[in-house]
Amino acid sequence: MPDIVKVLLIFIFILFLLSRKIYIGYALIFSSLLFLVFYSIDFYKLPSVIFNGLTSKVSLNLFLSLTLIKSFEYALKQTGLMSKMTEVSQVIFTNKKISIISMPLIIGMLPSLGGAYLSAPMVESSTKNTNMTADEKAFVNYWYRHPWELILPLYPGIVLASAISGVSLRDLIIYNLPVAIIFFIFGFLISMRNVKNENIQANKNILKNIYSFIPICFVLFPVVIFKIDLYLSLFLNILFLCLWFKVNMKKLFEIIRYGFTLDVVFLVVGVIIFEEMLKFSGAVDAVASEITHLGIEPIYVFIFLPLFVGLITGVSIGFVGSTFPLLLHLKETFPYEISLAFVAGYTGVMISPLHLCLILTRNYFKADMKGIYRKIIPATFVMLFSALIEFAILRYYS
Known part of the structure; x- marks a missing residue:
């Protein structure tokens, strides 16, 4: 059996497990067992290979980063900064169009599962007295939660991509940034063309809480500018928040412990084992040879x-x-190729009918799925096309 077919069957098995609502970490672990069926594995060397993979610096960094992302989000909620960010965003943007998109944009900075339901009522409120349809409101709520996933290291996808590929988080963010900007601009053109532009009076008293955005900046800037490991930036910011708000040691321990969950453990274990089995079985070399042939x-x-x-x-x-x-x-890969692969995968995620944010948004606004897709599909493929243009330019000049 050709190796391409073997690997394809393994991928089909992964997709089957995911379709049965099996968590991605477990799906990768179970799928790794198929390498034992399709390939001759040296069972004496396998345990040490997997152990070395799981205890490598990359694995530990990945585990700490994904864990502390959850702890950081929990700290923002516990200290009340998340609610202050929401209040400020409602009044800081005096332009009507910017005000409408600000809610999902701000709340989308934190990768809360089901966060689309949190921003949806705010989009509904900010679009009162406008002629926006349910489909247009749903698109705004869905679309503007997601430009951050391309560039913000609070999202596990880009952290995982950096860890697996070896491309620094800073470089991946920089390569993804033009695409994120196109993502924002084109979505704005699609969603706001029928909205009348008007100014809103800001509540000056609320603006004193603008400091609530500082922790997000303090996480991002050290990673992008000084290339500090994400887990270290997150940990220092959690400590800073707890000191600033005089959180006691018991509460600090609760915040840190919040991120240490089995789903993160099994995600990292699943990714590492699957990657090691791909390499150790010889599958990747064989598939690469067949594709070249x-x-x-x-x-x-x-x-x-x-x-x-x-x-x-x-x-x-x-x-x-x-x-x-x-x-x-x-x-041999270049950082801009990893960026292109990430954007291509994210294109699939954004148009996927299994995307939880899309499901929740559609249900809240009682929107027509066809109507939402009429906006999502062209917008996502403009995003992918912009990534292809960037790829072509960088490859030409490299």
């Missing part, structure tokens, strides 16, 4: 494989964790 340009695999898996899974960690280990061994 067939004359398939690896760049097409970089685009369509993540896009397809993103479409099927509806989550970024799904396409990153399952496809990036294979992509990295098809050829």
Whole structure:
């Protein structure tokens, strides 16, 4: 059996498990067992290979980063900063159009599961006395929660992509930034063209709480500007918040402990084991050889494989964790190629009918799915097209 077929069957099994609502971490662990069926594995060396992978610096950094992201979000809620951010965003933007998109944009900075339901009532409130349809409101709520996932290291997808690929988080953010800007601008053009522009009077008393945005900035800037590891930036900011708000040691321990959950443990374990099995079995080298022999340009695999898996899974960690280990061994990769693969996968996630934010948003606004897709599909493919243009320019000049 050709190795491409073997690996394809393993991917189909992953997608089957995900379709049965099996968590991505467990799905990757179970799917790794198929390598034992399809390949001759040296069972004496396998335990040490997996142990070395799980205890590597990359694995530990990834685990600490994903854990402290949850702890940081919990700290913002416990200290009341999250609610203050929401209050400020409601009055700081005096332009009507900016005010409408500000709610999902601000709340979307934190990767809360089901956060679309939190911003939806605010979008509904800010669009009163406008002629926006339910489909347009749903698009605003859905679209503007998601530009951050391309560039904000509070989202696990980009952290996972950096950890697996070896591309620094800073570089990946920089390469994704032009796409995120296009994401924002094109979505604005689509959603705000029928909204009348008007100014809103700001409540000056609320603006004193603008300091609530500082922790987000303090997490992002050290990572992007000084290349500090994300987990260290998160930990220092959690400590700073607890000191500033005079949180006692018991509460501090609760905040840190909040992030240490089994889903994070099994996500990291699943990703690492799957990656190690791909390499140790010889599957990646064999698939790379077959793709080269067939004359398939690896760049097409970089685009369509993540896009397809993103479409099927509806989550970024799904396409990153399952496809990036294979992509990295098809050829020598450049950071802009990893960025393109990430954007392609994210395109699939954004149009996936399994995307939880899309499901929640559609239900809240009682919107027509076809009407939402008429806006989502062209917007997402403009995003992908902009990534392809960036890729072409960077490859030409590299």
